[in-house]
Amino acid sequence: MKNTTFFATLMAGVAVAALVQAKDHPGKEYLQKNGYQGPATCEVCHPGAAKEFLNSVHWKHASKVDNVENIDPNQEYGMKNRIYTMCNGNDIVNNLKEIPPSPETGKTKYSGCNSCHPGNHIQDVGSTGPEAEAAVDCLVCHSSTYDHSKRKPYKDEKGNVVLGQDRSTEAALSIATPTVKNCMTCHEAAGGGVLVKRGFAFNKEHDVHAAKGMVCVDCHKTKNHKIPTGYDPNNWAHDGVRLSCTDCHTVKPHKDEDYNRHTARIACQTCHIPRTGGAFAKDFTKWEQLSNKFYEPTTLKKEANETAPVYAWYNLTVANRPDFIGPKGDRKDGKSKIYPFKIFQGKAYFNKKDGQLLAMDFAPPMATGDTLAGVASAAKILGIKDYEPVPGWQTIYFGSNHQVAPKEKALTCYDCHAPNGVLNFRELGYTADEVKKLTSPELYFEKIAEKMREEW
Numbered sequence: 001m002k003n004t005t006f007f008a009t010l011m012a013g014v015a016v017a018a019l020v021q022a023k024d025h026p027g028k029e030y031l032q033k034n035g036y037q038g039p040a041t042c043e044v045c046h047p048g049a050a051k052e053f054l055n056s057v058h059w060k061h062a063s064k065v066d067n068v069e070n071i072d073p074n075q076e077y078g079m080k081n082r083i084y085t086m087c088n089g090n091d092i093v094n095n096l097k098e099i100p101p102s103p104e105t106g107k108t109k110y111s112g113c114n115s116c117h118p119g120n121h122i123q124d125v126g127s128t129g130p131e132a133e134a135a136v137d138c139l140v141c142h143s144s145t146y147d148h149s150k151r152k153p154y155k156d157e158k159g160n161v162v163l164g165q166d167r168s169t170e171a172a173l174s175i176a177t178p179t180v181k182n183c184m185t186c187h188e189a190a191g192g193g194v195l196v197k198r199g200f201a202f203n204k205e206h207d208v209h210a211a212k213g214m215v216c217v218d219c220h221k222t223k224n225h226k227i228p229t230g231y232d233p234n235n236w237a238h239d240g241v242r243l244s245c246t247d248c249h250t251v252k253p254h255k256d257e258d259y260n261r262h263t264a265r266i267a268c269q270t271c272h273i274p275r276t277g278g279a280f281a282k283d284f285t286k287w288e289q290l291s292n293k294f295y296e297p298t299t300l301k302k303e304a305n306e307t308a309p310v311y312a313w314y315n316l317t318v319a320n321r322p323d324f325i326g327p328k329g330d331r332k333d334g335k336s337k338i339y340p341f342k343i344f345q346g347k348a349y350f351n352k353k354d355g356q357l358l359a360m361d362f363a364p365p366m367a368t369g370d371t372l373a374g375v376a377s378a379a380k381i382l383g384i385k386d387y388e389p390v391p392g393w394q395t396i397y398f399g400s401n402h403q404v405a406p407k408e409k410a411l412t413c414y415d416c417h418a419p420n421g422v423l424n425f426r427e428l429g430y431t432a433d434e435v436k437k438l439t440s441p442e443l444y445f446e447k448i449a450e451k452m453r454e455e456w
Contacts, residue, residue, distance in 0.1 A: 025175055036172035038165075039136045049225070050133035056225045056239055058118060059136070061091055061125045063237040068318040069328070078237030079113060080125050083359045084325060085346020085394040086191050086234070088284045088297075089113055090359065091125045093378040096153060096161055099363040104293045110153040110161065111362055116186045121153065121163040137165045138175075141182050145174040148185075183216040191279065192299060199278020199342065200403040201304040208406045219243065231316045232399035233326050233341075245269070258413075258447065267337045270311060271411040273400045274422075276342045277304040284348040284360055285391045287369045295369040309340035309400050311423055322350060322357050326397035331429045338428065341397040349375050349389035358389055412451075413444035 027045060034041070039050040057063055062078030071077060080091045096112030114125050123135035139146055143166070150166040180202055191197025204211040209219065220227050220243060228243035229235060245268040252260040253268075262271075279301040287295035313329035313336040329336030349358045349371070359382065364373035375389050416423045417439055425435045437443075 028173060031169055031172050035169045036139075036167050038134060038167055039138055040134065041172065042138050050136045050138075053136055053225045054128055054132055056227070057237045058225075058227070059126070061114070061117065061237065063239065065236045065238075067231070067316060068236055068320050070320045076237075082236065083357050084234070084396060085282065085284065085348045085357070086197055086279070086344060086396060087113065088346065088348045088357075088360045089362055089378065091117075093359045093361045093381050094363075095124070096121050096163060097363060098155075098161065100367040102293045102367055107293075108367075109294070111366060115153070115163065116190075117163070119163065120165060121161055139166060139171045141178050142175045143171040144176055144179055144182070146171050146182075177215070178217055180210070180215050192282070192296065195277055195304055196279045196299065196301055198398060198402070199276050199302070199304055199307065201277075202402060206304050206403050208404045211406070219248065221247075230399065230401050231314075232401060233314075233318045233397050234399070236318075265331075265337055267314070267339045269400055270338050270340050272404050272407075273309070273340055273402070274405055274409065274411055274415075275305045276307050276309055276340075276398075276400045276403060277302045278307070278342065278344075278398075280307065280342070280344055282344075282346045284346065285371050287365045287371060289369060294366055296366070304403065307342060308422070310343055310397075311338050311340055311428070312397070313337070313428065314339040322355050322394065323392070324395050326395065338423070340400040342400060344396045344398055346394050346396065347391060348394065350392045351384075352388040352390045353386055357394060358384075358387060412448070414448055417443050 030044065031041070043049055053059055057078065060076070060078070061080040062076035064073065064075070065071060065077050066073060068077075079087075082090055091112075091114040094111070094113040096110060096114055098108055099111050101108045114121070117125055118137040118140050119125075119127065119132070120135045120137070123132040127135075137151075140151065147166040147168065150164050150168075153161050153163050156162050184202055187198070188194060188201065189196075195201060200206065202210050202216070220229070222228070223241075226239035226241050228241040228247075229238045230243050249268070251263055253263075254260050279299050281300040283298040286298050288298050289295050312327050313331055313333075314327035315329040315333055315335040315337075317328045319326050319328045327339065327341065348360065350356065351358050358375050359378040360371065360374040361377035361381065362374060364377055365371045372389060379385070379387055411422065415421055418441075419439045421439065425438050426432075430438065
């Protein structure tokens with residue numbers, strides 16, 4: 001897949017709060033004299049940082065999860081072991097490896113979901129101990145001049161696949177707070193290519209925060225390598241630190257009290273993130289041959305800012321079934337708010353014996369297009385013997401939490417309350433009489449008329 005074979009990617013967004021801009025960062029003379037020797041050099045000033053990082057989601061690719069149904073609360077879940085139809089594999093079945101040669105060209109290449117992992121692959125996802133600490137790629141997140149061409153796999157003298165790192169003194173001399181590029185090289189390219197998985201571009205054209213010169217860690221304020229995250233129904237693993245709009249904005253952020261009253265039932269994202277993008281459907285049962293004669297799953301996608309979201313009640317707990325991953329909530333539960341989501345539908349193989357989604361090892365179909373060979377390989381890796389693959393669809397709701405529009409493009413009264421507005425009040429659980437009232441111009445006529453007079 002495009003992003004899993006683009007091994008020059010960066011690991012995203014790990015910050016040490018004490019770091020300042022590179023020109024002010026102490027230790028320049030030390031680095032020039034001694035060179036950069038990996039985490040051991042960093043720990044001259046930041047003792048214990050590497051061991052601390054080994055307990056983060058960016059290293060473990062998993063955590064315990066407390067807001068998703070039908071999983072074991074004592075187990076850890078994440079990219080390490082989850083199976084869902086955006087990726088249809090994980091670090092276990094799609095560990096970084098050399099795929100079989102193409103029958104047409106005889107060429108091979110390396111592929112693996114964990115190619116974004118900030119280790120060297122010998123010390124891989126979830127590894128611990130002194131060797132794992134020494135393998136941490138600090139600069140992939142903290143260097144603004146990191147040479148991505150060095151971050152590519154190769155085989156060592158023992159035949160082990162190793163993921164290279166840029167440990168040059170030049171890269172170390174540009175250490176700083178992670179830039180947008182440090183974060184987005186992985187996060188923007190997740191799921192099979194640029195703007196596939198989440199479909200947001202963090203730049204001044206698409207996000208008001210980027211237009212103000214902010215970077216990812218301005219909101220995802222990191223402490224001890226623990227990165228705050230939101231409650232995307234599809235994003236399960238977390239560092240135990242949560243993030244919401246009200247961390248920076250108050251619960252009554254508007255001058256207009258009518259808008260402030262809405263915050264009790266309407267999430268900030270609903271009005272302020274009116275568009276998204278990325279893949280909306282993918283078929284893992286049918287792979288397309290590319291010009292280089294390798295294959296990848298058939299994918300339908302739109303660019304950033306091209307997809308209108310759907311809206312649903314969400315109480316921050318997640319429905320999790322083989323055919324559906326999405327928000328749980330109800331207008332009457334006292335906890336839910338209306339949130340925007342991108343709906344993604346993925347086709348893959350399910351086990352007819354128990355109805356569960358089957359994983360796929362991408363190596364066989366990437367070389368030959370044989371998808372069932374990929375299912376068989378994954379089943380062998382996972383020790384599944386009793387299975388009968390049948391194609392089926394899974395629907396996933398992705399939260400819209402980025403690509404915040406400038407306020408002049410945010411939704412306003414008539415966007416939601418007009419009869420053909422973006423909110424389907426009936427599907428949201430309102431009665432016919434309530435819908436009639438909620439779509440009456442009586443609610444907003446004078447306010448919008450006054451706004452239009454000001455604009456004219």
